[in-house]
Amino acid sequence: AQLRHEIAQELARQKAVLVAHYYTDPVIQALAEQTGGCVADSLEMARFGKNHKASTLLVAGVRFMGETAKILSPEKRILMPTLEATCSLDLGCPVDEFSAFCDQHPDRTVVVYANTSAAVKARADWVVTSSCAVEVVESLMDNGEKIIWAPDQHLGRYVQRETGADMLLWDSACIVHEEFKAKQLADMKALYPEAAVLVHPESPESIIELADAVGSTSQLIKAAQTLPNPLFIVATDRGIFYKMQQLCPNKQFIEAPTAGQGATCRSCAHCPWMAMNTLESVLQTLRTGQNEVFVDPALIPRAIKPLQRMLNFTQ
Numbered sequence: 001a002q003l004r005h006e007i008a009q010e011l012a013r014q015k016a017v018l019v020a021h022y023y024t025d026p027v028i029q030a031l032a033e034q035t036g037g038c039v040a041d042s043l044e045m046a047r048f049g050k051n052h053k054a055s056t057l058l059v060a061g062v063r064f065m066g067e068t069a070k071i072l073s074p075e076k077r078i079l080m081p082t083l084e085a086t087c088s089l090d091l092g093c094p095v096d097e098f099s100a101f102c103d104q105h106p107d108r109t110v111v112v113y114a115n116t117s118a119a120v121k122a123r124a125d126w127v128v129t130s131s132c133a134v135e136v137v138e139s140l141m142d143n144g145e146k147i148i149w150a151p152d153q154h155l156g157r158y159v160q161r162e163t164g165a166d167m168l169l170w171d172s173a174c175i176v177h178e179e180f181k182a183k184q185l186a187d188m189k190a191l192y193p194e195a196a197v198l199v200h201p202e203s204p205e206s207i208i209e210l211a212d213a214v215g216s217t218s219q220l221i222k223a224a225q226t227l228p229n230p231l232f233i234v235a236t237d238r239g240i241f242y243k244m245q246q247l248c249p250n251k252q253f254i255e256a257p258t259a260g261q262g263a264t265c266r267s268c269a270h271c272p273w274m275a276m277n278t279l280e281s282v283l284q285t286l287r288t289g290q291n292e293v294f295v296d297p298a299l300i301p302r303a304i305k306p307l308q309r310m311l312n313f314t315q
């Protein structure tokens, strides 16, 4: 309680706002809500940060979220509780290799997931998140465009199936969503026939096939509210349960099965990088001003274009 009180005081004193992702620790999500910040999916975090008048944003999430905030608002001070929190998709798409791949296919429109570095975004025509990927690719396809998609192969394949677009896929994956297991999920579904299955599209195809709803974190939360089922099996990071339970107090949520459990699996249903955001690191960052996010100023004018396209498209 003392920590939370001190953080709220520091935020007010510095006219800073806390922007948190649904996968962060519930205490951080609650604090963001209580202090006038926001808890959101990655698209909404980007929009909120850009539109908010605060001169300092404290972004609780992973590195690409802080970088996106900086690219969209270079004049703001962007802090993160840790600068070490990366993402396996970002790591799996080094800019040199990616750029060379794009150079080999100059006839293709380059669409990248938000979970990428600023340098990769600067090489792209479009940035998307999972909440708008299908719609963006559909409209490009209607325009007769062929696509390079990076880095998440599972989301890419899902978008390809949904749209029928001509897409060349990069082959990275999310270490959290890759752990969900189809056979065990089918067994669990059979055990709880009243349950609906909610799946983030970073999951493998065999998991998506078993879903009653597929979507970004925000879309899955919406599905939990609108579907009539009393029980939900959720194939994404368990941090999302905080908001689902808050909005649906009379419904029950359980984790989709993974191969390992607890200590035997570092990334089972919980992102190890999201977990690096703690109340202590939030307070420490506010007190010291350390962990400021900087993006190479030469990249910003190029990286902002595909990001702004995404924001305009989803308005």
Ligand code: 13P
Binding pocket: 040, 041, 042, 043, 115, 129, 130, 131, 174, 202, 215, 216, 217, 218
């Ligand atoms: P959302 O855009 O659905 O919030 O997902 C971000 C992310 O990193 C999922 O793993």
Ligand code: SF4
Binding pocket: 062, 086, 087, 088, 089, 115, 174, 175, 176, 177, 202, 237, 271, 272, 273, 274
């Ligand atoms: Fe990246 Fe997966 Fe963690 Fe999301 S959950 S930040 S995609 S590693």
